[in-house]
Amino acid sequence: MIALAPSKADEAFATLLPADASPSERASFAQFRQAGLPSRRVESWHYSDLRARLRTVPPLAAAPDDASLSVARGKLGASARLRIVTVDGFYAPDLSDDVSKIAGVAIASARETDFLGAAADPLLDLNAALSRGGFVLDIAAGARIDPVIEIVALTGAQTDRSRFGRNLIRLGAKARAQIVETRDEGFAGFGDSALFIELGEDAQLDHACRCRETAGVELQSFTATLAARAKLRSVALLAQTPFLRRQYFVSLAGEGAQLHLGGAAVLGRNDHADVTLVVRHDAPHGLSRETFKYVLADHANGVFQGKITVPPHAQKTDGKMMCRGLLLSDEAALSAKPELEIFADDVACGHGAAVTKLDAQNLFYLETRGIPTIEAEKILIDAFAADVFDALESEVLRDLLRVDLSEILGEETLV
C-alpha cells in the first residue's frame, strides 16, 4: 500500500479513541492509523474518493440516553416483526423485542469486540477500535427459526455523530433463520458499521438489507464465513445513499458451501454507491452467485468491484458474478470491475458486466398497450431491479424488498 500523508480526517480520528480502549482495540487502531484513510491511489478505492468526501469527523456517538432513546422510539413505529434495535450503533434492549423467548435464540451485548479475525481492511480496523456495545445473536444448532427477525439501525443523536455499529450473527450447525436488516440512521454524520455472520455446517441464512437513509459518509462491511454445506443468501437494496461504500468479505471455508449475493442500487441526485466484494472460495465444491444491478438517474454514480478468488485447493469451484447497469441520464455513470483471481485448474468461473439505457423497443411495446411513458419506464426499471431478489429463498424477505423497491420508484422522479 502506498504511504500517504495523513488527511485532516485521519488526524480527527486520532482524537476519537477513548481512554478506556482495550489493548486489542488499541492494536486495531494502530493498524488503521498506519494504513490511514484509503485514498484513490489505493486500487480498491479508485472509484470512491473517501478522502475528499470525509473532510470532518463528527464526535463519537455516546451510549444512548433517555433523550436519544425517545428520538429513536419516535422513528421506530409499530411492527408485527420481532425487532432488535440499535441506536447509534449500540444495542438498545429497551427498544428491542425479546427475541430470546424464541427457543434456540440468544442475544447478548458485546462490549469486547475481538470476536473475529476479520479481513485486513482499514475500515474494519477502525470499526474494531471504536465500536462499543453491539450485539451477538446466536441461533442454536439445529434450531429452525420461522419468524423473521428484524435488525433496525437508528440514530438518537440530535447532531452529527460518528457511529461504529458492530454486530455478530452466529448460526450453529443445521440452524436456519431469516433476518431483515433495516438501516435508517439518517443522513447526518459518519457511519462505519460492521456485520459478521458465521454459519455452521449445513446452516442456512436468508438475509435482506434495506438501506434507507445512510449517513453523509457511510461505510458498511459485511463479513461472512461459511462452514461445509452452509448456505448464505443475502440481498441488499440500496437507495438514498449520499456516499456509501458497502464491502463484502465472504469466505466459503467449508466444502460445498453455497453463497448467493445480490444487490440493487436505485440512485438519483448526487448519490454515490460503491459495492466492493471479495469472495474467497477456500474449499472444494463451493458455489457462488453474485448479481448486482444499478439504476442510475441524475448525477448518480455507481461503482461495482467484485473479486472471486480461488486458491489452488478449491477445486470444482463454480462461481459466477454479474453486474448490470441501467443509465437513465447522461450525467449518471457506472464503473464496474468484476475480477477473477484463479489458481485452481478444475473450476468453472465466469463474470459478466453490461451497461446500457432503457430499451426503446420494450418501452414502445408498453406504450402501444396504453401505458404512459413514465409508468412504462417504472415497470421496466422495477422488473430490472427486482430480479436480484430472487436470490433469496424466503418469500417474506423477497416481498419486503419488493414493497420497498416500489416505494422508492414511486418517490423518485427518475426520468
Added chain:
Amino acid sequence: MAAVQQTVDTVKTLDVDAYKYGFSTQIESDKAPRGLNEDIVRFISARKNEPDWLTQWRLDAFRRWLTMEEPRWARVDYPKIDYQDLYYYSAPKGTAGPRTLADVDPELLRVYAKLGIPLSEQEALAGVQERRVAVDAVFDSVSVVTTFKEELAKAGVIFCPISEAVQTHPELVKKYLGSVVPATDNYFATLNAAVFSDGSFVYIPPGVRCPMELSTYFRINEQNTGQFERTLIIADAGSYVSYLEGCTAPKRDENQLHAAVVELIAHDDAEIKYSTVQNWYPGDSEGKGGIYNFVTKRGDCRGIRSKISWTQVETGSAITWKYPSCILRGDFSRGEFYSIAISNGYQQVDSGTKMLHLGNDTSSRVISKGISAGHSQNTYRGQVFAHRKALRARNFTNCDSLLIGNQCGAHTVPYIEAKNSTAQFEHEATTSKISDDQLFYCMQRGLEAEEATALIVNGFVRDVLQQLPMEFAVEAQKLIAISLEGSVG
C-alpha cells in the same frame, strides 16, 4: 513415431532447456558506457545526428523520468531493476547502411538464418511471389537493412528506420512523435522517450493502400542491453496499412529489459492493422533469466471512420506488461483487440487493452484468450471507457482463460466505465479447464489425449488466429504448439 513421443521430442528440442533461439552471436558492438545520465542521452542523440529539438525532447523526458516511480500495480513480480547497470546504446559495427545484402556482416546474416528470417531470399521473393513482405530488420536497436524501399517509395509510402526519418522527414516526425504516447505518459514510456535507439517509421499518404505487408523483426542480441524501440505509424486519410512485428531473442542469464513504444495514428477513413508475434526468451525451467517486456502501445483513431486493429500472440518473455490501446476520437471510429497470451514455466503475463470512447458512434471489440500452464500467472487487465459526451459508444468484450495444470493462475481484471447513458457495453469472461466432455468426445474418435488437447486449444484461440495475416498465422500456430505441448496430457 507415436504422437506423444514425437511431442516429447519436439519439446525437448524446443523447450526452455534448449531454447531454439537461445544462442548469442559474436559481433563487435559500438556501446555507450554502462549507466544512464544526461550525458548518455546526449551521446545517443549525437550518435544519431539528431536535431536540437529532439535532443531537448529526450532530455526533458529523462529529467521527468528521474522524478517518476516504477509502477507496481500489475500482477507481476520481479527483482528490482538496476537501471544504472544497463547499457543504453549499442549499434552493430558499420552502421553506414549497406545497400545490398552482400554488404551486410555475414555473421549477422547467419543469425537471421538461424532465426528463419528469409532475408536472403527477399530479392527472389520480390520477383516470384505475389505476396511480398518488406522487412525492416532491427538488430540490437539499429536498422541495418531496409529492403523494398524503392518499391514502397513508388506508392509514396515511407518505411524506414525512425532515425532516418528524423533526417529525411523531420516535419512528419516532429508533428507526430509523442502525440499519442506523450513523453510523460508512464515510467517506461518516459524512459523510452529519453533513450530510444531506433525503430520503424511508416507514413502512408492519403488514399494509398500499402502494396505489401510491412514487417519488422526485433531481436535483442547484445548482452545486458535494454532495447528501446520506438515505432511510429501514420496512416493518412483513406489509406490502409498492415504492419507485422515479430520478435525472438537469444538465451541470456541476466534479465533483459525491453521498453518499447508504439504509436499509431489513423486519419479519416484510414485503417491500421498491427500484428505481433512475440516469442522472446521466457527464462529457463527454474524461471531464471528471460526478457522483461514493458511496452506501451497505443493507437489514435483521429479521423472519422478510422480503424485500428491490434492482434497479438504472446508466448514469450519472463514478464509481459503490455496494453495495446485505442483512443477512439473520431466519430464512427473503431478499435479492435485480438489477443492470445500463453504462459508456461514461470512466466508472468499482465496484458490487455484500453478502449477509450471519446467520439460519437464509436465501437470496439475485445477478444482475449489466455492460456496458462506450468507455474505461470496470466492476467487480463482491460479498460473500456465512454466519455460523458461520447454518444452511442458500443463495446463487446470477451475474455476467456484456460488453465492447464493446478499450479498456474488465470486472472481477469476488467474496468468498465460508462459515463454516458447511450453507451452500450458488454463484458463476458470465463475461466475453466479443458472440458472432460470435449476431451472424451475427441478421444472416443481415436485421438490421443495430447492431440485432442491441442485440437481443443486450437479451437479455443481460433477467433484470434483468424485475425492474423497469413504470414504470421503459420508462425503463430507453430509457436502455440511449442509453447503448450510440453504441459498438457
